[in-house]
Amino acid sequence: MSQEVSNEQAVEEQLQTFIETVNDSETYEEFVAANERLEADSEAMALLEEYQQKRRQMQRGGSGDATMSELRELRAEMDDNETIQAQQAAQEAFVSLLQETNDVISEQIGREFAQSLGGGCC
Template sequence: MNDLQFEEQAVEDELRTFVQTLTDSETYREFVEASEALDDDSEATALLREFEQKRQQLQQDEFDQSVMSELQDIKSKMTDNETIQRHCQAQKALVDLLQGTNDVISDQIGRTFAQSIGGGCC
């Protein structure tokens, strides 16, 4: 094994350790549990689908106040839905954890490692 192969293997080994540590974390486990709960909650998934459909309709068509009102009503229902809120909070916590690891990597290598362009459900 040459030096490059040895270094690549060392990086892969450390990456596997990192992934295992991440998947063992409470933050990740809560995200998985919240995702499973969301998948099992037909009311919550229907709200999310309806929200996305109305959002797309609003973007594709000319501005329609009635669609905007429906969108706001659905968003209010989503805010009141415990399953959706639990998932959003768990997703935010996981993203924050991963952003923190990204920041540490960036600091260690002296360069921006990865850049977030936003996203998420909330």
């Protein structure tokens, strides 16, 4: 039993080291900074909110040609917005880092580490 507790402590210590390493990584720091810039950019935030609102409207059955056209226009504006593009690029880089990490862990343990089992409670 003592060895099991010791192993669990070692895993916890290594996990804390991993978390600190991720937090200190340039990729994560860029992701956090891009999110902060996005949150501070009221124009970009309003554009994202409007886009999400139109998407929800479409999902509730308001999928007319006018709504589709508005969504395309909003998407084009988002594609032209530097703050949004920087945040999306930083997010993609961070997700890629985490996927690479998952791949290394999965290879080391011989099974998929962060595997989604799907479903849910409801």
